[in-house]
Amino acid sequence: MSGTEPPPPQHRRLARPVTSQEPKNERRFAGIAVSGGVAIGPIFGTTEPEATITRHKIQAADIAAEGARLDAGIIQSRKQLGKLRARLGVLPEESQSEIAPLIDAYIRMLGPSRLVRGVRRRIEESLQSAESAVVSEADAIAAAIVAQAAPGLPAEDMAGLRRRADEIREIARRLVRNLTRAPFRSFAGLPDGAILVAESLRPADAALLDPSRLAGVATEEGGADGHTAVMLRALGIPAVLGAAGLAHAIRPGDIAVVDGISGTVTLNPAPPTVAAARRAVTAFARERQRYARLRRLPAETEDGEAVELQANLELPIELPLIAQSGAVGIGLLRTEFLFMNRETVPDEDTQTESYRTIVEAMNGDPVSIRVLDWGGEKEIEALTNAGLVPEIADANPALGVRGIRLLLRKPELLETQLAAILRAGAFGPVRVILPMVTNVAEVRASRDILERVARRLRRRGERIADKLPPLGIMIETPGAALSADALALEADFFAIGTNDLTAYTLAVDRADADVAALYDPIHPAVLRLIQFATEAALRMRMPVSVCGEMAANPRLTPLMLGLGLRSFSMSASAIPRVKQAVRMVEIDACARFARRVMEQSDPARIAQLVAEFGQPATAVRGD
Numbered sequence: 001m002s003g004t005e006p007p008p009p010q011h012r013r014l015a016r017p018v019t020s021q022e023p024k025n026e027r028r029f030a031g032i033a034v035s036g037g038v039a040i041g042p043i044f045g046t047t048e049p050e051a052t053i054t055r056h057k058i059q060a061a062d063i064a065a066e067g068a069r070l071d072a073g074i075i076q077s078r079k080q081l082g083k084l085r086a087r088l089g090v091l092p093e094e095s096q097s098e099i100a101p102l103i104d105a106y107i108r109m110l111g112p113s114r115l116v117r118g119v120r121r122r123i124e125e126s127l128q129s130a131e132s133a134v135v136s137e138a139d140a141i142a143a144a145i146v147a148q149a150a151p152g153l154p155a156e157d158m159a160g161l162r163r164r165a166d167e168i169r170e171i172a173r174r175l176v177r178n179l180t181r182a183p184f185r186s187f188a189g190l191p192d193g194a195i196l197v198a199e200s201l202r203p204a205d206a207a208l209l210d211p212s213r214l215a216g217v218a219t220e221e222g223g224a225d226g227h228t229a230v231m232l233r234a235l236g237i238p239a240v241l242g243a244a245g246l247a248h249a250i251r252p253g254d255i256a257v258v259d260g261i262s263g264t265v266t267l268n269p270a271p272p273t274v275a276a277a278r279r280a281v282t283a284f285a286r287e288r289q290r291y292a293r294l295r296r297l298p299a300e301t302e303d304g305e306a307v308e309l310q311a312n313l314e315l316p317i318e319l320p321l322i323a324q325s326g327a328v329g330i331g332l333l334r335t336e337f338l339f340m341n342r343e344t345v346p347d348e349d350t351q352t353e354s355y356r357t358i359v360e361a362m363n364g365d366p367v368s369i370r371v372l373d374w375g376g377e378k379e380i381e382a383l384t385n386a387g388l389v390p391e392i393a394d395a396n397p398a399l400g401v402r403g404i405r406l407l408l409r410k411p412e413l414l415e416t417q418l419a420a421i422l423r424a425g426a427f428g429p430v431r432v433i434l435p436m437v438t439n440v441a442e443v444r445a446s447r448d449i450l451e452r453v454a455r456r457l458r459r460r461g462e463r464i465a466d467k468l469p470p471l472g473i474m475i476e477t478p479g480a481a482l483s484a485d486a487l488a489l490e491a492d493f494f495a496i497g498t499n500d501l502t503a504y505t506l507a508v509d510r511a512d513a514d515v516a517a518l519y520d521p522i523h524p525a526v527l528r529l530i531q532f533a534t535e536a537a538l539r540m541r542m543p544v545s546v547c548g549e550m551a552a553n554p555r556l557t558p559l560m561l562g563l564g565l566r567s568f569s570m571s572a573s574a575i576p577r578v579k580q581a582v583r584m585v586e587i588d589a590c591a592r593f594a595r596r597v598m599e600q601s602d603p604a605r606i607a608q609l610v611a612e613f614g615q616p617a618t619a620v621r622g623d
């Protein structure tokens, strides 16, 4: 958004006249592979002019007029997005369900959002023009989001933060374009089967592309985690982003091969490159047809046994991914995110709002909320500031006051969190999970607190569900696993946390690279504990699931099914491949396999058996 008059929209297609004598050498550009598949076709280049904004101050007398101009810009932007959303109806169902949540997120940001509130404040208090206020506020919010990227945050979470910041900037760009009446990019004249090449492509532009007419996309800017990449993946358009120098190298009449698997773009491919690309196009089309069916297919074994596949959630920004994954609810909501990167402990209203957003987003599917699991490697500054945890860590934090132990020592923490969960439960089904439980007394004490908090909320006139949410426990210590039969009498469900269970059983620190080779979830000791806890739950007809990383490993799916497990919760991205593993096996075969595995005492032999049982074939059942 710079300071000159916007030039009219133009297409780079005619950047330089071409003669038939001009030699065309093959040139290859490396970029980021963001959407699988290979495409070959003529290039269509396009650019979008920058919007111009003025940074002038307005007069106090003009505040109301500037507010009205902002309102008009918002209404126009919402209308455009509404139209875009309606257009999604022509896309394949698969793509619709992935793109619609993103468009909805944009529309929500134009409602009573932090962005719009901040923009109004800037107009009223700092006398900024509407467009200037939009840019400043969006930059401030995006910077605050990116600042949450604490060291050690998993790559997926970092990507989520970047995506959220991009969302804010993207909606600001649209608003500014409407406020300044700058023209939008036009795809008129895009020939069928073309490769779209641009310096950059906005997510909303990507959503306008017609996958049945466009062969591929290549841009100079953009990364693998951004919304544009998400959109292109959702549309199934082969794409390479971040191919430096590409947009400036294209000439009219150029042909290109976009390889969205290796992340390369080849301009003017030589005959052998064209032949190889054609073969790849055919092979990929066949494979895609098979996978496209998978998400809509039920999670059930070959012989019709239903399996529940849910998502783990660590940050609310993962919600759109969960919606896309086909997960049926959230099996583990780690609430630590709410307490991290802030100086004070979040109060009941703040927590209620966060849980409610998540519960509502799940549209009636259950959300299992785990109360705060502080301790071990999970440091939380707000708790230290509030004097709720010691400033100096215990000598042996993994065996100290962590999880439910802290919550029962500082019941005000648990009470606030349970109150928020109960209140959010008025908007959809919730369940409560207690972390690091090792004995029945902890479950009884927690249930007493849950009941007391519910009574207090009802006295206060808060709307909560008539029936209290099920109270479950993590089975993540050998102590809990081995007393699962007793715990099953107190708890309403089990969530087996194989990460800590492996660590505590084998005395291996989860985060210590020096002993990483000893960290083995299919060590017979761990498997026996999982089996014992599972059987205790099944005898009581009590729900039991696995929510540690083991659940996300499709190689281990047959073994866990064979042990009697039918419910798994994992990161959203793992759901399709686990679903595929489920659909490729029969329960009887899994049970026989599990029996064989459980007869072994040598971890290496178990690993060999698992490898032999085989990773699910690439075919999708239903072919």
Ligand code: PEP
Binding pocket: 332, 334, 373, 476, 496, 497, 498, 499, 500, 501, 547, 548, 549
């Ligand atoms: C586990 O321990 O397996 C688990 C799911 O909990 P976390 O990874 O949050 O400790």
Ligand code: MG
Binding pocket: 476, 497, 499, 500
């Ligand atoms: Mg754990």
